[in-house]
Amino acid sequence: MSLDDKSVKPHEQLANALAQDLEATDALIAQRMASENAPRIPEVTAHLVGAGGKRLRPMLTIAAARICGYEGTLHHNLAAAVEFIHTATLLHDDVVDESKQRRGRPTANLLWDNKSSVLVGDYLFARSFQLMTDTQNLRVLSILSNASAVITEGEVLQLSAAEDLGTTEDTYYKVVRGKTAALFSASAEAGAVLAGASEDQITALHNYGESLGIAFQVVDDLLDYLSDAETMGKNVGDDFRERKLTLPVIKTIAKAEGDERAFWIRVIDKGDQREGDLEHALGLMQAHGTLEETRQAAIDWADRGRAQLKSLPESDLRDMLDALADYVVARLR
Amino acid sequence: MSLDDKSVKPHEQLANALAQDLEATDALIAQRMASENAPRIPEVTAHLVGAGGKRLRPMLTIAAARICGYEGTLHHNLAAAVEFIHTATLLHDDVVDESKQRRGRPTANLLWDNKSSVLVGDYLFARSFQLMTDTQNLRVLSILSNASAVITEGEVLQLSAAEDLGTTEDTYYKVVRGKTAALFSASAEAGAVLAGASEDQITALHNYGESLGIAFQVVDDLLDYLSDAETMGKNVGDDFRERKLTLPVIKTIAKAEGDERAFWIRVIDKGDQREGDLEHALGLMQAHGTLEETRQAAIDWADRGRAQLKSLPESDLRDMLDALADYVVARLR
Numbered sequence: 001m002s003l004d005d006k007s008v009k010p011h012e013q014l015a016n017a018l019a020q021d022l023e024a025t026d027a028l029i030a031q032r033m034a035s036e037n038a039p040r041i042p043e044v045t046a047h048l049v050g051a052g053g054k055r056l057r058p059m060l061t062i063a064a065a066r067i068c069g070y071e072g073t074l075h076h077n078l079a080a081a082v083e084f085i086h087t088a089t090l091l092h093d094d095v096v097d098e099s100k101q102r103r104g105r106p107t108a109n110l111l112w113d114n115k116s117s118v119l120v121g122d123y124l125f126a127r128s129f130q131l132m133t134d135t136q137n138l139r140v141l142s143i144l145s146n147a148s149a150v151i152t153e154g155e156v157l158q159l160s161a162a163e164d165l166g167t168t169e170d171t172y173y174k175v176v177r178g179k180t181a182a183l184f185s186a187s188a189e190a191g192a193v194l195a196g197a198s199e200d201q202i203t204a205l206h207n208y209g210e211s212l213g214i215a216f217q218v219v220d221d222l223l224d225y226l227s228d229a230e231t232m233g234k235n236v237g238d239d240f241r242e243r244k245l246t247l248p249v250i251k252t253i254a255k256a257e258g259d260e261r262a263f264w265i266r267v268i269d270k271g272d273q274r275e276g277d278l279e280h281a282l283g284l285m286q287a288h289g290t291l292e293e294t295r296q297a298a299i300d301w302a303d304r305g306r307a308q309l310k311s312l313p314e315s316d317l318r319d320m321l322d323a324l325a326d327y328v329v330a331r332l333r
Numbered sequence: 334m335s336l337d338d339k340s341v342k343p344h345e346q347l348a349n350a351l352a353q354d355l356e357a358t359d360a361l362i363a364q365r366m367a368s369e370n371a372p373r374i375p376e377v378t379a380h381l382v383g384a385g386g387k388r389l390r391p392m393l394t395i396a397a398a399r400i401c402g403y404e405g406t407l408h409h410n411l412a413a414a415v416e417f418i419h420t421a422t423l424l425h426d427d428v429v430d431e432s433k434q435r436r437g438r439p440t441a442n443l444l445w446d447n448k449s450s451v452l453v454g455d456y457l458f459a460r461s462f463q464l465m466t467d468t469q470n471l472r473v474l475s476i477l478s479n480a481s482a483v484i485t486e487g488e489v490l491q492l493s494a495a496e497d498l499g500t501t502e503d504t505y506y507k508v509v510r511g512k513t514a515a516l517f518s519a520s521a522e523a524g525a526v527l528a529g530a531s532e533d534q535i536t537a538l539h540n541y542g543e544s545l546g547i548a549f550q551v552v553d554d555l556l557d558y559l560s561d562a563e564t565m566g567k568n569v570g571d572d573f574r575e576r577k578l579t580l581p582v583i584k585t586i587a588k589a590e591g592d593e594r595a596f597w598i599r600v601i602d603k604g605d606q607r608e609g610d611l612e613h614a615l616g617l618m619q620a621h622g623t624l625e626e627t628r629q630a631a632i633d634w635a636d637r638g639r640a641q642l643k644s645l646p647e648s649d650l651r652d653m654l655d656a657l658a659d660y661v662v663a664r665l666r
Contacts (some may be wrong), residue, residue, distance in 0.1 A: 041489055130475070
């Protein structure tokens with residue numbers, strides 16, 4: 001395989017390298033999302049799983065296990081478990097955010113109803129714990145149950161920070177570490193633990209996953225303020241309209257005085273948004289250089305993640321994880 | 334202590350006998366529902382936990398462990414875990430059912446919002462798995478993660494069975510085994526497993542919990558059709574208005590022909606309910622003796638549960654579980 005072939009993206013290279021493992025994981029996902037008693041469960045799950053996310057989290061688990069020399073098959077259970085946790089989180093997020101679209105398709109809460117999304121999410125959480133219990137590895141169970149609690153804390157914290165002009169970068173990173181990075185780090189760490197890796201390797205993979213997750217979320221939040229052309233069709237300004245305090249806004253508000261501060265109070269705190277406000281907000285971000293600062297923050301996180309990989313044994317898979325961290329921020333370079 | 338003192342109800346006797354264990358469990362619940370990062374979590378949880386349910390499930394876990402000779406303290410973790418699963422289920426149920434009252438107080442989804450109820454429920458699920466993992470007992474983890482999946486299956490099945498005139502007693506019992514009995518049986522079983530009980534004792538306590546749970550739910554569904562005086566203020570006819578297919582209705586529809594069938598099609602299938610319909614439905618139940626049949630079904634389940642206890646060593650706690658099963662259906666005798 002060639003890492004220089006720019007036509008194949010890093011996550012696709014990883015998927016190719018782990019093709020057999022991913023196939024076994026998909027088979028397990030299909031088997032465990034079934035419910036003899038309640039046929040609506042696999043319907044709802046298939047809608048989301050079939051929409052094809054990038055499977056980043058299960059790939060992290062599988063790659064971490066393989067890099068650390070694992071030769072069994074229980075990493076498929078773990079990979080399926082982290083994908084279930086992720087899918088459950090998406091189902092519940094869409095209820096919480098009252099979303100109408102996910103991965104370019106109508107959300108489950110729209111196609112069925114909130115009830116189905118809540119309950120099917122619960123089912124997938126329960127199934128994920130069954131899958132983990134199958135590994136008979138208590139440390140893995142501890143890592144992933146802790147991560148599940150931290151994910152939810154991050155989301156609740158995000159709820160209470162929404163529309164709050166006083167939100168700091170510190171709070172932002174707490175939210176991001178919870179809602180996004182906790183599952184990335186746990187996915188990588190659990191794979192290493194299952195493989196019986198050394199504590200140094202386990203820590204390195206945990207930290208890599210965490211930094212990758214933070215970079216991933218910062219990029220996502222930045223793209224919400226970049227032009228449509230760059231984001232390939234994603235709507236610009238969704239977070240602005242929903243009055244979410246993400247990094248570009250937090251950095252810009254920190255530099256606002258007088259009229260600028262009054263503007264932010266009106267559009268975020270009071271939610272009184274008028275035509276041209278988004279464009280004005282973007283102008284302020286340009287003027288203060290905060291889009292550029294956010295871009296640099298994302299790149300720094302990705303670099304921090306890549307640095308962690310140096311303590312792992314050299315391998316093609318390790319190089320692919322390196323390329324993956326690069327790719328997450330590549331659109332910003 | 335006296336089992337003959339009719340002024341003390343069986344669940345109160347049990348609570349008195351297990352007072353120290355329950356106190357330790359409550360302390361653990363208070364400690365584990367806390368969240369440094371998201372203060373809204375303990376607020377929402379305390380609203381529900383503070384409203385004071387009967388703590389039936391944690392008492393089952395503790396009693397089962399004690400009856401089987403357990404002398405450690407990890408049964409408090411299990412008891413807190415089953416109470417968290419139960420509380421999470423209530424939070425999500427109230428979102429699913431769009432409920433406004435629970436235990437005589439406004440529901441969390443009404444006081445805060447659906448978002449908080451969904452996320453805090455998720456948090457408690459995650460916390461429950463942390464508590465179970467602390468026991469380092471993989472069989473206990475397997476029992477409770479299975480139960481969590483079965484609970485949700487029961488609830489999803491209930492969703493798709495709602496408003497469906499073709500719902501059979503078989504489907505009804507599938508729903509009840511899931512949404513109610515699965516956690517009762519798992520609570521008792523897990524306590525026995527933790528105590529290292531024999532397979533016979535484990536099975537007996539599992540079966541006792543299951544029968545108790547079914548009796549409990551059948552009584553609940555029957556009380557929804559009995560007069561206000563008997564149910565001490567509970568609204569009569571909620572299930573009728575929500576077009577839920579519970580045992581009294583299923584039994585009555587099974588005996589309906591001609592005009593009666595047309596009535597049920599109109600009020601349940603089409604949801605066209607008018608003044609006097611509930612009274613007419615009650616009249617049909619009286620005429621067909623289906624309230625009486627439902628009453629007898631509940632008593633039979635309670636008796637089945639009590640029969641299981643015979644294989645356990647004699648003890649005051651065992652007698653209290655016997656009295657508890659009796660008490661669940663006592664209002665119907």
